[in-house]
Amino acid sequence: MKALGLHEVRQEYLRFFEHKQHLILPSFSLVPQNDKSLLLIGAGMAPMKKYFTGEAVPPRSRVATSQKCIRTGDVENVGKTDRHATFFEMLGNFSFGDYFKREAIHWAWEFLTEVLEIDGDLLWATVYLDDDEAYEIWHKEIGIPESRLVRLGKEDNFWELAVGPSGPCSEIYFDRGEKYGCDDPDCKPGCECDRYIEVWNLVFTQFDKDEEGEYHPLANPNIDTGMGLERIASVLQEANNIFEIDAIHDILEKVCETAGYQYGSDPQKDISVRVITDHIRAVTFMISDSIIPSNEGRGYVVRRLTRRAAKHGRNLGIDAAFLYKLSAAVIDSWKIRYEELDENRDMIERVIRREEERFLKTLETGMTLLEGEVARLKKEGSRRFSGEDAFKLYDTYGFPLDLTKEILEESDMQLDEEAFLRAMEEQKVRAREARDDSDNIGWSAGGAMAPEEIKEDIEFVGYTRLQVSGARLLHILAEGEETYHLQTGETGIFYVNPTPFYAEGGGQVGDTGVIVGEDFKIAVTDTKSTKTGHSYCIGTVKEGTVELGDVDLYVDEARREKTRRNHSVTHLLHRALRDVLGEHVNQAGSLVAPDAMRFDFTHYEAMTPEQIQDVEEKVNAEIFRSLPVTTRLMSYDEAKEEGAVGLFEDKYGDRVRVVSMGEYSKELCGGTHVDNTAQIGMFKILSEGGISAGVRRIESKTGLGVYAYMNELDERQKELASLLKSNEDQITEKIRNHLEREKQLEKELAKLQADIAASKMDRELGETEEIQGISVIRGSFVDIGVEDLRNMAEKRRDKEDALVLLSAENAGKVQFVCASPKSAIEKGVKAGDVVKRVAKIAGGGGGGRPDMATAGAKDAAKIPEAMGALEEILAELRN
Numbered sequence: 113m114k115a116l117g118l119h120e121v122r123q124e125y126l127r128f129f130e131h132k133q134h135l136i137l138p139s140f141s142l143v144p145q146n147d148k149s150l151l152l153i154g155a156g157m158a159p160m161k162k163y164f165t166g167e168a169v170p171p172r173s174r175v176a177t178s179q180k181c182i183r184t185g186d187v188e189n190v191g192k193t194d195r196h197a198t199f200f201e202m203l204g205n206f207s208f209g210d211y212f213k214r215e216a217i218h219w220a221w222e223f224l225t226e227v228l229e230i231d232g233d234l235l236w237a238t239v240y241l242d243d244d245e246a247y248e249i250w251h252k253e254i255g256i257p258e259s260r261l262v263r264l265g266k267e268d269n270f271w272e273l274a275v276g277p278s279g280p281c282s283e284i285y286f287d288r289g290e291k292y293g294c295d296d297p298d299c300k301p302g303c304e305c306d307r308y309i310e311v312w313n314l315v316f317t318q319f320d321k322d323e324e325g326e327y328h329p330l331a332n333p334n335i336d337t338g339m340g341l342e343r344i345a346s347v348l349q350e351a352n353n354i355f356e357i358d359a360i361h362d363i364l365e366k367v368c369e370t371a372g373y374q375y376g377s378d379p380q381k382d383i384s385v386r387v388i389t390d391h392i393r394a395v396t397f398m399i400s401d402s403i404i405p406s407n408e409g410r411g412y413v414v415r416r417l418t419r420r421a422a423k424h425g426r427n428l429g430i431d432a433a434f435l436y437k438l439s440a441a442v443i444d445s446w447k448i449r450y451e452e453l454d455e456n457r458d459m460i461e462r463v464i465r466r467e468e469e470r471f472l473k474t475l476e477t478g479m480t481l482l483e484g485e486v487a488r489l490k491k492e493g494s495r496r497f498s499g500e501d502a503f504k505l506y507d508t509y510g511f512p513l514d515l516t517k518e519i520l521e522e523s524d525m526q527l528d529e530e531a532f533l534r535a536m537e538e539q540k541v542r543a544r545e546a547r548d549d550s551d552n553i554g555w556s557a558g559g560a561m562a563p564e565e566i567k568e569d570i571e572f573v574g575y576t577r578l579q580v581s582g583a584r585l586l587h588i589l590a591e592g593e594e595t596y597h598l599q600t601g602e603t604g605i606f607y608v609n610p611t612p613f614y615a616e617g618g619g620q621v622g623d624t625g626v627i628v629g630e631d632f633k634i635a636v637t638d639t640k641s642t643k644t645g646h647s648y649c650i651g652t653v654k655e656g657t658v659e660l661g662d663v664d665l666y667v668d669e670a671r672r673e674k675t676r677r678n679h680s681v682t683h684l685l686h687r688a689l690r691d692v693l694g695e696h697v698n699q700a701g702s703l704v705a706p707d708a709m710r711f712d713f714t715h716y717e718a719m720t721p722e723q724i725q726d727v728e729e730k731v732n733a734e735i736f737r738s739l740p741v742t743t744r745l746m747s748y749d750e751a752k753e754e755g756a757v758g759l760f761e762d763k764y765g766d767r768v769r770v771v772s773m774g775e776y777s778k779e780l781c782g783g784t785h786v787d788n789t790a791q792i793g794m795f796k797i798l799s800e801g802g803i804s805a806g807v808r809r810i811e812s813k814t815g816l817g818v819y820a821y822m823n824e825l826d827e828r829q830k831e832l833a834s835l836l837k838s839n840e841d842q843i844t845e846k847i848r849n850h851l852e853r854e855k856q857l858e859k860e861l862a863k864l865q866a867d868i869a870a871s872k873m874d875r876e877l878g879e880t881e882e883i884q885g886i887s888v889i890r891g892s893f894v895d896i897g898v899e900d901l902r903n904m905a906e907k908r909r910d911k912e913d914a915l916v917l918l919s920a921e922n923a924g925k926v927q928f929v930c931a932s933p934k935s936a937i938e939k940g941v942k943a944g945d946v947v948k949r950v951a952k953i954a955g956g957g958g959g960g961r962p963d964m965a966t967a968g969a970k971d972a973a974k975i976p977e978a979m980g981a982l983e984e985i986l987a988e989l990r991n
């Protein structure tokens with residue numbers, strides 16, 4: 113076993129799968145993109161769900177990653193045990209309709225036993241109940257004995273998220289040795305004790321689970337494997353827990369150094385050290401992915417972990433903010449793979465520090481309140497802490513619920529959690545009523561300013577202009593509170609009037625760009641609007657300190673250009689779909705981004721390839737006709753009269769905006785468009801598929817996107833041609849020949865293997881003996897099929913005029929074959945009689961012709977005895 117460091121294991125893994133033709137992608141963000149079903153990424157496959165279902169095309173059919181993951185289900189156990197963690201890295205290799213079980217299993221085995229040099233005898237495998245295919249591969253091809261193969265049920269060996277790709281799996285376990293075991297004589301993987309630890313999960317992704325819990329078979333089966341990096345590193349380093357792993361132990365030591373504490377000298381304090389060691393990693397990684405502490409969703413997770421760690425710092429006697437300093441240790445160690453940590457170093461430190469300082473400010477008061485209340489209750493003989501008080505601690509003093517619970521637990525008190533949740537719910541309703549858009553990040557922290565308090569109008573001038581100078585920065589919000597300064601590295605939302613930035617709406621993404629002030633610069637990453645129609649930019653300060661006042665605004669032109677092509681084409685597509693499929697087609701949603709266009713529409717069945725082509729041709733024809741795109745404002749009724757379609761925005765003002773493309777299409781729309789359909793350039797449908805009952809989705813590319821796509825296809829074709837050493841127009845022919853040749857070679861190989869096996873058996877067969885005047889040959893084998901036994905027996909019987917008796921043991925089953933030559937039959941020795949008597953001794957039976965007979969039996973241990981009985985049997989039969 114190679115004692116590799118954490119960072120080395122990751123590197124070896126990615127290198128190994130790169131050699132197996134996998135594309136190595138950087139880790140995806142911890143924030144799920146376009147996926148409302150997940151709060152945070154908790155598995156390597158989660159960001160790639162669309163590649164599994166076929167909704168999106170992966171950059172290559174084989175991909176491998178080391179994915180940042182957060183799981184907070186067990187957060188209260190983190191620290192108390194030395195196994196739980198919130199942050200971990202998951203190593204994964206993925207096949208999107210490419211390789212399947214065989215390669216996944218073989219490569220996992222090769223990596224573990226050859227690259228990491230783990231002793232194969234210490235590895236176990238589990239398979240899903242009836243997955244005989246995986247069982248056979250493990251047993252027959254890898255050679256894991258049945259004693260180390262376990263079949264487990266759905267709870268252990270079926271992998272799924274709430275919705276999305278799922279399937280049966282096969283897990284690999286490492287045996288840490290008897291000293292970690294329990295008393296159960298049947299202790300094996302699946303047992304609760306610490307002896308067998310799961311290191312790798314190979315999921316054979318065959319289904320797509322929908323929101324109703326129905327499993328739909330996927331067109332192509334996929335592979336999703338996940339190996340916890342910390343797990344495998346702890347095996348290699350023979351670490352008893354994750355905190356003993358090299359890189360993590362370094363953080364633990366930093367924590368102890370900061371606290372001036374000797375680890376291991378006080379069990380309570382050890383818990384605090386472990387909590388901080390784990391949480392600082394999670395928090396550092398989350399903030400580097402722009403998750404900022406708040407009272408909701410992901411932001412709440414960072415807040416909860418930061419505050420829990422800060423509180424444990426106090427348990428170690430640290431008075432001032434200290435966590436932010438520890439983040440440097442995480443960044444310096446992990447930046448080797450995660451560059452974003454280093455890039456966001458200042459921001460990470462600043463955000464943690466501010467969160468810590470805010471918490472420390474109210475911690476004293478909150479703790480006094482909590483302790484006072486606990487003392488009072490104890491005096492009264494009550495052990496029940498009120499939910500309302502816990503909510504007050506949460507709401508006013510920023511005590512995350514689990515922190516309050518933890519502190520109460522230490523004093524042996526119980527919390528009325530139901531009342532807490534009720535109070536929380538009531539506050540949410542109040543907040544919703546008071547505020548307009550609870551989704552908007554600016555308000556989510558329960559800030560002091562509500563959108564209706566913005567009195568100024570914000571004018572959108574971005575239909576015609578992409579730059580504005582001398583606009584006014586009216587308000588800045590950070591973490592839900594209005595502020596007047598924002599420093600470099602900080603993120604906030606900015607209200608500017610007038611604005612050329614398009615706010616996300618009607619399926620079109622919000623604009624990005626730059627806001628420049630006298631001595632500051634803000635990178636705008638998105639633009640949204642409140643329900644009152646006030647548009648705002650979300651951005652991070654790149655230079656200087658932001659202050660209210662005059663600013664210049666620049667929309668990212670290239671991005672907007674690509675986006676508007678994709679938006680305009682949705683109108684042509686909508687019309688063309690109605691022409692080809694019928695007027696029942698209605699738009700059911702869309703996503704219009706610079707590099708992607710997705711159009712959902714109502715239709716009851718899959719489109720045929722001809723229909724898809726027809727639609728594609730129609731749209732391209734309208735592009736080539738170079739239709740002018742015009743917009744007019746009119747009343748809703750007028751628009752209706754003119755036959756404009758408009759379906760997805762239910763809130764129209766007095767005047768609606770109608771976008772026309774020649775006479776071909778007329779739609780109500782607030783989005784940004786090309787001036788002439790020719791600017792779209794070209795349109796190509798990439799996929800068409802169902803997303804729910806009666807709703808289909810088309811994904812497509814336009815303009816230079818099509819050009820890039822063509823180049824990609826061209827490259828692929830060239831690569832194929834060069835691999836096949838052929839001209840591009842002969843690729844198909846060549847592949848056909850190769851496939852035929854492969855079939856031929858497989859046949860030859862199978863024959864060759866059979867010949868080799870036969871000649872090996874031949875050599876292993878015993879010498880000819882003389883018994884009762886009859887020449888006899890005997891032999892016992894393992895894992896040889898009855899067909900091979902029979903061939904061998906006949907061959908030797910005829911060649912040497914001898915009676916041949918063979919046995920074989922296959923997976924616990926016993927097989928006997930006897931061939932008797934004419935000379936022996938004449939002496940009364942028939943094969944059927946012999947084999948029947950032999951098999952009986954090993955608990956079986958059978959028979960056959962006088963010259964050839966077979967029999968099966970159950971008791972493999974009795975084979976030598978049965979074979980040895982031949983002398984007596986011949987004596988009995990010989991006449």
Ligand code: SER
Binds near residue numbers: 336
């Ligand atoms: N999705 C599986 C898991 O998380 C394998 O990657 O275990």
